[in-house]
Amino acid sequence: MKAAVLTEYNQIEWKEVKKPTCKAGEVLIQVSYACICGSDQHIHKGEFHPRTHTPMIMGHEFTGVIVEVGNKVSGFETGEKVAPDPIIWCGECPACKIGQYPACTNLKLIGVDSDGGFAQYISLPPSMLYKVPPAIPDQHAALIEVLSIGFHAKNKAGVRKGDVLAIWGSGKVGLSILEAIRTVTNETVFMIDILHKRLSVGPEYYENVIPVNATKENPVDRILRETEGRGVDIAFEAVGHAHVIENVVNPVRGCVQSIRGAGTVCVLGLGNEPAPLVFKELIWKEGRIVTSRVSHGEFAETIDHLTKGTLKPEALITRTLPASKAQEAFELLDASPEDNLKILLDFGHS
Numbered sequence: 436m437k438a439a440v441l442t443e444y445n446q447i448e449w450k451e452v453k454k455p456t457c458k459a460g461e462v463l464i465q466v467s468y469a470c471i472c473g474s475d476q477h478i479h480k481g482e483f484h485p486r487t488h489t490p491m492i493m494g495h496e497f498t499g500v501i502v503e504v505g506n507k508v509s510g511f512e513t514g515e516k517v518a519p520d521p522i523i524w525c526g527e528c529p530a531c532k533i534g535q536y537p538a539c540t541n542l543k544l545i546g547v548d549s550d551g552g553f554a555q556y557i558s559l560p561p562s563m564l565y566k567v568p569p570a571i572p573d574q575h576a577a578l579i580e581v582l583s584i585g586f587h588a589k590n591k592a593g594v595r596k597g598d599v600l601a602i603w604g605s606g607k608v609g610l611s612i613l614e615a616i617r618t619v620t621n622e623t624v625f626m627i628d629i630l631h632k633r634l635s636v637g638p639e640y641y642e643n644v645i646p647v648n649a650t651k652e653n654p655v656d657r658i659l660r661e662t663e664g665r666g667v668d669i670a671f672e673a674v675g676h677a678h679v680i681e682n683v684v685n686p687v688r689g690c691v692q693s694i695r696g697a698g699t700v701c702v703l704g705l706g707n708e709p710a711p712l713v714f715k716e717l718i719w720k721e722g723r724i725v726t727s728r729v730s731h732g733e734f735a736e737t738i739d740h741l742t743k744g745t746l747k748p749e750a751l752i753t754r755t756l757p758a759s760k761a762q763e764a765f766e767l768l769d770a771s772p773e774d775n776l777k778i779l780l781d782f783g784h785s
């Protein structure tokens with residue numbers, strides 16, 4: 436089979452590799468589409484080293500069809516479309532023991548810690564698989580993982596009908612949150628970013644979305660003005676950088692400043708640098724900060740909404756390329772983040 440192999444950091448080659456055998460307790464999946472994640476961009480550059488190594492096959496957001504069922508597998512058949520939840524938890528650490536798997540101390544992902552879905556075939560245990568109804572297009576099924584991250588954040592933050600919200604960061608994660616929260620509340624959502632094109636996506640697909648360009652105005656002032664000083668019920672932080680632009684509050688503190696009394700901040704952005712807070716601003720509101728990592732069974736909720744047609748996955752897809760052009764796809768994402776949200780890799784016609 437062929438795979439998009441990261442032969443060395445910054446270099447992907449579309450090359451022949453050994454096709455995985457379908458072991459007992461596993462099913463063999465023929466991959467149709469995969470998405471490139473922000474984490475993949477970091478892995479590509481070597482920024483996950485030494486957690487990752489080369490050569491390796493990335494890819495943790497993908498879908499495909501079962502082409503072979505191994506011994507001792509029941510409940511799955513060839514021809515079924517599936518989306519793998521790429522998370523592998525240990526089941527033994529304190530977080531796992533209370534069922535909070537995204538917080539697993541030893542959390543691993545296929546496509547990061549082991550070879551993933553940027554290949555024509557992958558063999559996986561059925562415990563990682565969610566069945567996808569045939570009516571959901573393959574391109575949309577490839578987005579189930581990233582949409583689930585939005586649903587997990589919605590659930591961790593406890594979004595309720597009637598909530599007014601702010602989403603700091605209008606990239607792939609921010610837009611996934613928008614998709615998820617729109618299944619619950621139709622009230623105003625402020626979407627904050629510094630890239631004009633990204634800010635245009637939310638209002639294009641959903642009503643009641645107010646784009647706020649943080650290079651042009653202070654997002655906290657705008658939110659307080661539009662809500663008559665009240666603030667939002669929940670603010671999501673999906674930026675991941677503390678210092679985005681000079682003289683603008685860091686996004687985590689901005690979230691704290693923009694919530695109402697007894698409001699919630701949900702932080703998902705994976706930043707490496709400290710994001711200073713003035714705790715008085717949080718304490719006076721008795722505000723709550725929760726965090727959200729990956730997802731926890733929200734694949735089912737996402738598939739349910741995709742089936743009902745209540746999501747707009749096309750909002751996230753900016754381009755589809757044959758998998759043989761994976762290197763070009765990564766270069767495009769690096770060169771023009773404003774023009775690209777999700778790039779899909781097509782494994783069916785490479």
Ligand SMILES: [Zn+2]
Pocket residue numbers: 472473474495496
């Ligand atoms: Zn990802």
Ligand SMILES: [Zn+2]
Pocket residue numbers: 524525526527528529530531538539540541542
């Ligand atoms: Zn664990």
